[in-house]
Amino acid sequence: HLLRGRYRPWANSVLAKENTRSCADQCADTSRPTCDADISIQGDLGKATSYTNVVGYFYNYGCDTPGNTGVPYDEVKATDEGVLSGTGITYYRFCCCRKP
Numbered sequence: 001h002l003l004r005g006r007y008r009p010w011a012n013s014v015l016a017k018e019n020t021r022s023c024a025d026q027c028a029d030t031s032r033p034t035c036d037a038d039i040s041i042q043g044d045l046g047k048a049t050s051y052t053n054v055v056g057y058f059y060n061y062g063c064d065t066p067g068n069t070g071v072p073y074d075e076v077k078a079t080d081e082g083v084l085s086g087t088g089i090t091y092y093r094f095c096c097c098r099k100p
Contacts, residue, residue: 012036012098019074023095024063032097035063040073040091059091067093 013032017023023038043056061067071077075092082089 010099012096015095015097016075017073017093017095019069019071019077019093020066022064022066023097026095027063027097030097032099034098034100035095036098037061037096038063038067038093039096040093042091045086057091061093063095 013030015023015026015030017038018026023035027033027035038061039058040061041056041058048055072089073091073093075083075094078089078092081087083092
């Protein structure tokens with residue numbers, strides 16, 4: 001195993017981030033208790049057609065604080081219509097978790 005590059009025989013996980021908790025706390029409640037990142041991400045709908053065109057954007061936050069606690073950035077608390085139709089907020093937040 002190449003531990004520095006974090007190669008391991010299992011996948012890492014991505015969780016929808018609860019707006020009032022830190023990703024460190026959320027990851028700790030799972031089988032992949034180490035937080036690598038708290039991210040917000042936005043992507044285009046459809047198929048990519050080029051390797052040089054931007055297909056989305058992301059922000060990377062620290063794992064230790066809840067950060068922006070606005071409910072609109074919490075995908076679980078967002079409406080189905082807002083998420084699926086693209087009429088809601090354009091960024092949702094996620095926790096990236098891994099095994100130690």
